[in-house]
Amino acid sequence: MGGDDSAPVSESQYQGKSLARIQAVPWLIVILLMALTAWLGWRAFFYQEEGDPVGSAMLAFEKQNSLTVFSSRFEVVAESVNTTSLGPINLAESRQAAIIPATIEYRLDLSTIDRDRFNWDAGDETLDITLPALKISKPNLDEAQQKTFTEGVWVSRGASENLSRENSRQAEVKAAAFAKNPQVLAMARSAAKEAVRQNLTIPLQIAGYGDVTVNVRFDGEKVQK
Structure with missing residues (x-):
């Protein structure tokens, strides 16, 4: 059992x-x-996970369509003459000079900066970026702060308006020409490079790419190593 x-x-x-x-x-x-x-x-x-430093750099620009990198404020001197006549006879002549403060801004259009403008060297941990030309704003004339000097025995209201309008036109033309001055443009480009360098270096370091070198240049310039 x-x-x-x-x-x-x-x-x-x-x-x-x-x-x-x-x-x-x-x-x-x-x-x-x-x-x-x-x-x-x-x-x-x-x-160390293989990442995309170019993607990280572009992400830093993603929320900024335009970056103001430099602003220049200066004074423009304009002078105009108005003549009141009756047929061939000049009845009165008035002259007005104006000192008008003007401001110009230099902006970088970040929306045009695509992946083709970046070059990443993993061996040297170097990121090269090529910037498009700066956008120069229309002169902003601070006519409320202008100083005017008027000459004439008798200046009618119409003549005064003509003088003021002509001075504003001249001031805008002169301010736009000054904005393209080579020395001013050089300062604006230098400020743009530094702004972009700072905007990219810190995010790349936070993303874990270490001590990255960012070289910035404009179209037509050589990379400054």
Whole structure:
């Protein structure tokens, strides 16, 4: 007659096994936490995921369609003459000179800067970027702060308006010409390069690319290493 050879498990033995399992759970949690900590440390200090520095650089420009890099405020001198005549006879002549403050802004159109304008050298950790030409704003004349000097025995209201209108026209033309002065343009380009360099260097460092060198130039210029 067959029988079960296994010995019955006593209550004390069953409780001992259960207690052993319960005591093993905290140690298992500790081991898992140690493994997770080791993996995170390895990933932080030894693992370097291949990224896209150009994409990170473009992301820095994503929310800015236009960047004002330089603003120049200066004074423009304009002078005009108005003659009141009756047929061939000049009845009166008036002259007005005006000193008008003007402001010009130089902007960079970031929407035109695509991936083709970037070049990343992974070996040297260098990012080259080529900028488009700066956009020069229309002169903003602060006519409320202008100083005027008027000459004439008698200046009618119409003559005064003509003089003021002509001075404003001259001031705008002169301010636009001054904005293209080579020295002023050089300062604006220098400010643009520095602004772009700062706008790219910090985000790239935060993204984990370390001490990145950012070289900035405009179309037609050589890269300054």
